[in-house]
Amino acid sequence: MNLDVRSLRTFSRLAHSGAEKAAGSLTTLAGIDTYVNVTKVELGTKADVVREFSERELVSVNIGFSGGLDGRTILAFSPTSADRIVETLVPELDGSDATNELATSSLKEVANIMLGGFIDGWANYLDTSIDITTPTYVDEDAGDPLADVNVDGFEPNAETEQILVFRNQLETAADAVGFDLYMIPSPDSIQTIIEASGDDGALPVESFASFSEMISDGASQASDDISAMTGIDTDVEVSRLSFVPIEGVPMSLTDAVRRGVVLEFSGTPSGYIAILFDEPSAENIASSLLPGMEDDEAMRQSAIQEIGNIVTSGFLDGWANALETTIEISPPKHVHDIGSAIVDPLATDLAQSQEYAFLIDSTIRTNDDEFTCDIYALPDQSELRKALEQLAPAA
Incomplete structure (x- = not known):
């Protein structure tokens, strides 16, 4: 198929x-x-x-x-x-x-x-x-x-x-x-x-399945990196690939207030990634990294940016290894807004060249709900196709 x-x-x-x-x-x-x-x-x-x-x-x-x-x-x-x-x-x-x-x-x-x-x-x-x-x-x-x-x-x-x-x-x-x-x-x-x-230029479903496995592996690595950095055990709750109209991407997120980072990645594939925490999770993360710094907002923001950078690297490094390519990552930009508003500019930028988006959605959380980390990635459609072609099984 x-x-x-x-x-x-x-x-x-x-x-x-x-x-x-x-x-x-x-x-x-x-x-x-x-x-x-x-x-x-x-x-x-x-x-x-x-x-x-x-x-x-x-x-x-x-x-x-x-x-x-x-x-x-x-x-x-x-x-x-x-x-x-x-x-x-x-x-x-x-x-x-x-x-x-x-x-x-x-x-x-x-x-x-x-x-x-x-x-x-x-x-x-x-x-x-x-x-x-x-x-x-x-x-x-x-x-x-x-x-x-x-x-x-x-x-x-x-x-x-x-x-x-x-x-x-x-x-x-x-x-x-x-x-x-x-x-x-x-x-x-x-x-x-x-x-x-019509299926001109179609790829085997195994390519998509391999990419889904790559997403899961990346989420697992990100989970391990969070645990190593904070000392808090985490698990990947869900990791999936979905195809959605570009205007529906912001609606895939709730209007709950989130705090985290947004980064751009380039290579094969390229696109955007958002690492988002609910507000209590962001506070718990910052406190675990910088105990006693509750009143220094600049330092806490820096801590969130740092862990966002680490999570992104862990998530994408597995892709680069599997695809035998290099994926460059931009400096993390701190964000603090409702989830849909954070993702909307990313979808709007992609909408200039595509009607639909492949939305990657992974959730990492602790067993006691001490914190939840949501990873949303939006790869460029044409660059993602190149990645999928590389993952296609040999004829």
Whole structure:
């Protein structure tokens, strides 16, 4: 299976269009104004999806699909969001939790309508028919959101098997309810969509998988460097590669205030990287490096810049080694603002030459939440292609 920017762009547009249909269905059904916040195409594994559901304690409704495409869709939400939907649809259940039989029935009906509309958009594009299964409710304790829907030709049982995940974040106008809408097609179905969109100059999916492994290795090295510098044990929580419209990059971050550094890197690949901490984490980092300097803001800022520089070097050095190239890094620029505002200028600069971005998102944290470090990298699309070509397996 081969992928290129053209096919990824088609995936993204179809996923966004389908999500808009799903949002419109909920608006019509429940009178809740709903919109699509951001659409991502992510390359990951089954283990990545299972871990995310477990960590976020998501409840979900699964629907399989088969025919012109095979796979499954998942409508996921927090228990609080599920309760609010139920309260809107079935007012007499006000105060009941979403695991009540009537409540779960209501959620399955919502998912059936929303996900049915989502799949219809793909069927129309491919001029084919796609059948869907009966909805299956999965609570937050189930562990595996992919376990309960059987679809011919699609059983992602291997923990390390690479899968494409189409993820849409939907929100209501009042921010009372949030959803994640996932579509996970089978490899054969992905190939069907690629052939429909054209795949001139496409690269084997193994190139993207190798790059994803490179990202994970870089995050692990950055985690080790933080531990060595601060004496605090850290772990990589998540590290992933996603494809997102350039205007959606800032929306991928929350509006929580962050503090950290922004740097530019050049070589193969080139682009921008932001090392961001929430404010308590930034204070803890500075204190661990400069104990007793709480009142010297200039010194604390310098400490944050230094650790940002170390994290960036650890993150990118592995790339340079794997690609047998040199990646130069600019001096770190201290930033202190809401996350979306920090990343927006970086995306704006890339938008001069590309419509979509490959967003690299890694999170490093301590077990006791003493601090969290988020790494966001935005490589230049043309330079990233050169890197992917180098990672392509020999014919």
